[in-house]
Amino acid sequence: MVGRILTAGIDARELRLEVRFLQRAPDLLQEAASASELFEALARDSFSLVVLGSLPDLPLAPTIQKIREGAGSRRVSILAMVSEADAPDTEGVVLEAGANAALRRPLDRFVLESWVSKLVDVPNRVRARIPVHVQVVGSRHRGESEHFYGLSRNLSVHGMLLASPVRIEAEDLDLEIDLPESDGRVRVLGRVARQAPEVGWPYFGYGIEFLYLPEPAQRVIDRLVRREAPQEPPRSLWTANAIHSTLRKDDWIYELSDPARTDCGFLVEIRRASREDWRAGRGSPYYVVADRTAASALAAARGFVFRHG
Numbered sequence: 001m002v003g004r005i006l007t008a009g010i011d012a013r014e015l016r017l018e019v020r021f022l023q024r025a026p027d028l029l030q031e032a033a034s035a036s037e038l039f040e041a042l043a044r045d046s047f048s049l050v051v052l053g054s055l056p057d058l059p060l061a062p063t064i065q066k067i068r069e070g071a072g073s074r075r076v077s078i079l080a081m082v083s084e085a086d087a088p089d090t091e092g093v094v095l096e097a098g099a100n101a102a103l104r105r106p107l108d109r110f111v112l113e114s115w116v117s118k119l120v121d122v123p124n125r126v127r128a129r130i131p132v133h134v135q136v137v138g139s140r141h142r143g144e145s146e147h148f149y150g151l152s153r154n155l156s157v158h159g160m161l162l163a164s165p166v167r168i169e170a171e172d173l174d175l176e177i178d179l180p181e182s183d184g185r186v187r188v189l190g191r192v193a194r195q196a197p198e199v200g201w202p203y204f205g206y207g208i209e210f211l212y213l214p215e216p217a218q219r220v221i222d223r224l225v226r227r228e229a230p231q232e233p234p235r236s237l238w239t240a241n242a243i244h245s246t247l248r249k250d251d252w253i254y255e256l257s258d259p260a261r262t263d264c265g266f267l268v269e270i271r272r273a274s275r276e277d278w279r280a281g282r283g284s285p286y287y288v289v290a291d292r293t294a295a296s297a298l299a300a301a302r303g304f305v306f307r308h309g
Helices: 014-019 020-024 035-044 060-069 090-097 108-126 215-227 294-308
Strands: 004-006 029-033 049-051 077-082 101-102 134-139 148-155 159-164 173-178 185-193 204-211 243-249 250-259 261-262 267-276 286-292
Touching: 004 014, 004 035, 014 020, 014 029, 014 108, 029 035, 035 049, 035 060, 049 060, 049 108, 049 261, 060 077, 060 090, 060 215, 077 090, 077 108, 090 101, 101 108, 134 159, 134 286, 159 185, 173 204, 243 294, 250 294, 267 294, 286 294
Parallel strands: 004 029, 004 049, 049 077, 077 101
Antiparallel strands: 134 148, 134 173, 148 159, 159 204, 173 185, 185 204, 243 250, 250 267, 261 267, 267 286
């Protein structure tokens, strides 16, 4: 079933005329005249997508930020409509604030319909995912860029929520995922579908849509989803007192977190900073190592630092 859509700052009739499935189901669309009405509607009802234009009582970017800060609305998809007269960097500003996509007028109806159809389904896909905390290595697809080491927060056959230590500018990514029960990493072609502000600092969060998922990887993910395991750690890996040990290699200082228990064993997070910039507990995310026992996970983390650091 298609989720409900809330509009604010645009004429809902315009959206209905441009999007075919809304012509057939006009009751899916609700309209708010101002930001205050928008927040009241989000507090009262459940929506899959919010389509925003210029509002009389609050600028667009702060409106998006406030939606993302709400416990009941932070996962809703947001499509921002930018006017032709807005500054050239307006799309970037609203995306940074937490919008899934920004379209500038005049609108291409086929592009608009494609984005509305995709974003209506994002919350349903997120709910279908399960918490999986594994290592992800990524790079720009068909481009020259360094690899980055990230973490998955949840996973489904459609995509994943990625926590990255670096900002991702590319849209299409080559990803290697360490899936449980698979022989090493599986390679996946993914696309950045949205920024995910629910992923906390110091990570940058991105919703990744899988464009190509090999059949072996599909089978493994299917098994994980069916039995709803493994589970994400019950606490954050990294807290003020979570540093287990510190290593130095060349010009870098590495910190290893205390092992965190999961259903599949133990995780140890590695953070690092340059010798000049290092302050205890202030390193940047680098990698996560998993193993069956706390001791073996720590040993694997030390081995990773000495091999790849």
